[in-house]
Amino acid sequence: IVEAQLKSMLKEEGSESQTAVTPRVGIIMGSDSDLPIMKDAARILTVFGVPHEVRIVSAHRTPEMMFSYALSAQEQGIQIIIAGAGGAAHLPGMVASLTPLPVIGVPVRASALDGMDSLLSIVQMPRGVPVATVAINNATNAGLLAVRMLGVGDTDLLARMSQYQEDTRDDVMKKAEKLQT
Numbered sequence: 045i046v047e048a049q050l051k052s053m054l055k056e057e058g059s060e061s062q063t064a065v066t067p068r069v070g071i072i073m074g075s076d077s078d079l080p081i082m083k084d085a086a087r088i089l090t091v092f093g094v095p096h097e098v099r100i101v102s103a104h105r106t107p108e109m110m111f112s113y114a115l116s117a118q119e120q121g122i123q124i125i126i127a128g129a130g131g132a133a134h135l136p137g138m139v140a141s142l143t144p145l146p147v148i149g150v151p152v153r154a155s156a157l158d159g160m161d162s163l164l165s166i167v168q169m170p171r172g173v174p175v176a177t178v179a180i181n182n183a184t185n186a187g188l189l190a191v192r193m194l195g196v197g198d199t200d201l202l203a204r205m206s207q208y209q210e211d212t213r214d215d216v217m218k219k220a221e222k223l224q225t
């Protein structure tokens with residue numbers, strides 16, 4: 045049921061998983077309640093044409109699924125994992141301990157502690173097990189970071205990232221000019 049809900053929410057957004065081709069990025073999250081935030085990562089990957097998949101994988105509620113996802117990701121063709129979680133956000137770190145792939149962690153603001161709990165749970169990893177942590181609720185940056193990482197071996201993708209940066213710059217300049225007139 046969760047998978048069906050996930051698909052329909054992503055379809056509405058135009059960010060549904062591109063399952064026809066092998067996903068290069070796996071977007072996982074602890075709960076379907078993380079999806080309103082995590083879909084921003086899917087949206088960015090869709091804009092850049094990067095095949096990806098979206099899954100609910102909980103470190104605490106479905107630990108066996110987390111183990112099997114993390115242990116099989118590399119052989120499935122996944123190159124980067126974006127993992128979002130809130131509260132006692134152990135998913136990104138645990139996944140990073142089980143795979144050699146780069147893991148980008150998204151702290152989701154999910155509890156009474158305003159996301160600081162998620163941020164600290166994800167960013168304070170022990171030496172030897174890195175998780176590239178983005179700002180609280182900033183799944184957009186997780187998607188952009190994944191594109192930059194893939195761009196190291198993909199000049200077309202890197203060119204599209206440069207274009208995105210130019211567009212962002214132009215957008216700010218236009219707003220600044222408008223304010224002056």
Ligand code: RP5
Nearest residue numbers: 074075077129130131152154
């Ligand atoms: C975490 O607990 C999830 O990542 C989510 O952010 C938080 C709350 O989950 P729900 O109770 O909404 O399912 O594991």
